Amino acid sequence: MLLDAGENIKALAEYLGHSDPGLTLRVYAHLMPSSQERTRKALAAVFAAH
Template sequence: MILAGAVSVKDLAEYPGHADPGFTLRVYAHLMPGSHDRARKAIDDRLFRPRLISH
């Protein structure tokens, strides 16, 4: 699916002529398998990644 390929919802909404990207997301989000796992990983990677310590 296009949304799973890191295309923004706003950009995707333009193709079928949707004025509201939220509508596009509500219509097609169920087609994104594993989105909860990807979201959890993205948050974990951002919040819990090791930080470089400068001396």
């Protein structure tokens, strides 16, 4: 839930006691179903600004 809400991956990895943020993403990325839509919106906003 924290990743999906936008929590910083490095802070979350430290909180969970993971040695690096990559481990946290590999373990929990499947729990972020809205991240693809959020990424699409962010990229669309960047390209619309240019």
